[in-house]
């Protein structure tokens with residue numbers, strides 16, 4: 455017999471893995487000065503960014519609050535829908551920054567390609583756009599927009615930059631966390647049934663989704679099966 459203490463140790467390890475607490479979301483503790491409430495929120499996977507949103511399928515309206523910190527004070531934050539692709543090119547962006555280091559402004563940009571961008575209208579209707587600064591240096595973009603009918607999900611892109619020159623956001627860093635700042639925004643509320651193999655780049659609201667979560671889940675599963683197998687082997691041999 456391999457000694458009961460090694461069985462106990464393995465059992466303990468398995469139990470610790472199995473009962474590892476659900477990853478709690480930072481976004482659920484975020485509140486807004488206006489007391490505005492949203493149905494769902496996400497801790498986005500990069501750039502310490504957060505998206506709060508409500509989606510009304512019957513009138514195809516998405517309302518959001520996007521929370522992030524500029525790369526440096528005086529920089530900018532951006533959140534976008536890309537109706538035509540998954541990256542920056544084609545993004546319909548809401549960009550906020552502190553104008554003259556005081557009031558926070560929000561502007562819209564149709565980003566057709568990399569390079570200098572100009573304020574422009576978006577390919578969809580937006581309203582109630584506003585922005586504010588929090589005491590810790592974060593900025594918040596609020597807005598409502600009309601999305602495609604029965605959209606289901608959208609390609610979202612977000613970004614932070616360090617500088618605004620003459621009212622123009624300057625280019626952001628090209629670190630992995632900048633380049634990976636995009637994923638799929640699932641609009642409908644999660645039903646509570648975890649999808650069998652969530653793509654690591656898909657955010658599901660109220661589901662833990664910090665990097666590595668899906669692999670933790672599958673690790674749990676394989677530990678679980680290994681444990682069952684081990685127990686069976688011990689009991690039935």
Ligand SMILES: *[C@@H]1O[C@H](CO)[C@@H](O)[C@H](O)[C@H]1NC(C)=O
Nearest residue numbers: 484485502523588589590592
């Ligand atoms: C900044 O403070 C707001 C509350 O004012 C909070 O929701 C947010 O998570 C904070 N951001 C960071 C990066 O700590």
Ligand SMILES: *[C@@H]1O[C@H](CO)[C@@H](O)[C@H](O)[C@H]1NC(C)=O
Nearest residue numbers: 508509510511512513514515
């Ligand atoms: C969604 O929009 C429809 C049409 O404007 C409205 O009747 C309904 O109350 C809205 N639903 C929610 C949850 O606000």
Ligand SMILES: *[C@@H]1O[C@H](CO)[C@@H](O)[C@H](O)[C@H]1NC(C)=O
Nearest residue numbers: 510512513514515517598600
């Ligand atoms: C859709 O309904 C919501 C309320 O749920 C409202 O805030 C929004 O303005 C409506 N959208 C349009 C396009 O009327």
Ligand SMILES: *[C@@H]1O[C@H](CO)[C@@H](O)[C@H](O)[C@H]1NC(C)=O
Nearest residue numbers: 552553554555557559620621
């Ligand atoms: C910023 O301040 C400068 C100088 O006071 C002024 O000319 C400019 O219009 C201001 N810009 C904005 C966007 O308010």
Ligand SMILES: *[C@@H]1O[C@H](CO)[C@@H](O)[C@H](O)[C@H]1NC(C)=O
Nearest residue numbers: 567568569570571572573574
């Ligand atoms: C932005 O607008 C200015 C002034 O209209 C123009 O000179 C410039 O070429 C535009 N830049 C881009 C990238 O469209």
Ligand SMILES: *[C@@H]1O[C@H](CO)[C@@H](O)[C@H](O)[C@H]1NC(C)=O
Nearest residue numbers: 564565566574575576577578
């Ligand atoms: C956005 O830019 C692209 C490329 O310049 C252009 O084809 C498209 O019409 C623009 N969309 C809007 C709403 O202006």
